[in-house]
Amino acid sequence: MNNDDGFGAGNIREFYRILKEAGHDVLMVAPATQQSAQGGRSDFTTEANLTAPTQYGIIPAGAPSIGTDPNDSNIWYYNGTPAACTFVALDYVLPRYYPDWTPDLLVSGPNFGINAGPFVWTLSGTAGATYSAVERSVPAIAFSGSNPSIPYMNITNTSNPATWTAAISAKIVQQFVDATPEGAAILPLGYGVNVNIPVLESDTMPDVVASRMTGDADVDEAVYNETSGLFTWANIEPKAAGVNVCYNGDCSLPGETFAVENGAVSISVFTVDYDAPSIPYTKLVTAKFAPLVAGNGTTTYKKRAAAAAGGLKKRAVSSREMNRA
Template sequence: MRYCSILATFAALHQIAQGLNILITNDDGFGSANTRELYKQMTALGHDCYVVAPATDQSDMGGRVDFTSSATLTTNSGWDIIKAGAPAIGNDPNDSHIFYYNGTPAAQVMVALDYVLPTFANFSTPDLVLTGPNFGWNLGPFMYTLSGTVGAAYAAVERGIPAIAFSSGNSDQTPYYWVNASTKAGLQDPATITARLAANLAQALIKNAAGSRVLPLGYGITVNMPYITSHTSNQCINPPFVLTRMTGDAVIEKAVYDPKTKVFSYSNINAGGANKCINGDCSLPSETDVMNTGCMSSVTFFTVDYDAPYRATCDNATDVTTIIPIVVQLNGTTPPPGSGPNTTVVGQPPSMPSTSSPPRVTAIASSGVVVEWSLSALLFGLGIAVFSL
């Protein structure tokens, strides 16, 4: 057994040394400066990376899966990199690891997993999916379903692959060929810094895993990074990462009717439903508050298990079972009194399998600072992790 354990340890270390197989996508387009810089950073760290991203801007698509019905591009791709009439899926002219496809962000993940990687890469299932960094923040539960960046991430998580969605406060969409080695302030381009921060966080999590899954099955992470000031100053170029929750002061949209133009637009409002803390740790700061505070980045864990708990919510104010009709059986499938033989009864198993506690892991920041935490503390918010990468 000891010999097998040693072999397993060496195998895990070998996997880390060789790097992971990583898929990178986004919703802004395959020519995005942020995404190309992340691809460069992760490749430089020794990982085998492929980009499969939209031919054109596909923002605000959420988890929608749209496949093009045309075998060719009907318009030029974003930033005119690929011209109309070219195949609807293809390579970047200068890099065989970068693909575009004319579909939504979630569709990119599926096309990558089911066609591009099995056909053109030396792997078919990546160890990790990275989305973004998006141009602009994606904050709160509303953006969880609206954002194409996050939608691509939870499409990967639903397929059983760990995923991290990155979003940036620098919201001007820029192509990769606008990235400068340095700015007027003598600093790196914001896209480069944003990508470096994202890569450092991803690499810390990869090191934590030590050859195992980067995240537990069914879990993903959404990260929001602040506006990087490197064009003009060093005021915000190395923000710390803070463990957060989605709910709390997040906004959603409302419809605003203009009687003059007879059309609708939107405005932002706070809504109780989007800010009700149910499953997460209500003691954690909200990602919205953290991002509005200053030069910090939020790190929020999510799952694609949308079920709310049956019992009292985390603030212990409400027992949901008090509002569930009698026809729904919570502990077995015994039909309620008066039900006929054709009655369908919704129930749950009388007992659930127990789960073991996740192991402790250690994150190593790029600055050399070691931050140790329990993975369960991260996943379920038993504290606030703040560390600078």
């Protein structure tokens, strides 16, 4: 479990609690401080000890830059970005302290605020924690809610938006688990899921829709302030065509931005294969640099590529065997 709001955020702590109560084995490795808008940036601290207290003063300055919550040894903090926390979990915490654990799923969030559309997806630390796991062959689901930020110690009952958002997230996790045969991977290799949850007025589960990332999605424009001489951002209107064109997936699905704005939980499926689809537009682009490819008469690349291809085949076999196990 990871996020970008910090290991003391109310949403992630409620998500953790509910999943544990449902019988799941859960390990949290999340940022020591708020790390929103980091995207997939993998930033590891250069300080062995904290130079300032962690979020909400849970851990004091001077403590190690990685450690556990005073009240729960399965809740870890690390003074790095969300993507870095994913890697620290996989390469340090799990092998050293949980050698018998193999992660079936990474869950990220629920974020304070939705992460809908391709532009926000590239900025989101919640997303970065998620696709970093997918790239490492670990199935992952990103969750984002519409509720405001709240420290976990300020949650005093179960009738609040943080708990409701976490409960819906847990139901979706359980659905994926229940729909997966014993011993099978929860998601295919290279696949991930993005979930966005609308504003909640109660613990009632809203409508759930299958969605796509493009469609009614926003992208920024720079807004200049003549008085201050500074820039800020705004969502460009009308919505930009470039961020909303649909080439991949089912173009008949509603965009996740539209779905959430109209009160539904959106579930979008993504892959980390960013290659363009095999359509005429792609052939049009490749044709533009075809003379350069055709004019490459050197043999050095071909020798190196052949050697690398052999290594890739071996690694691919290893990955498949790992997934079967």
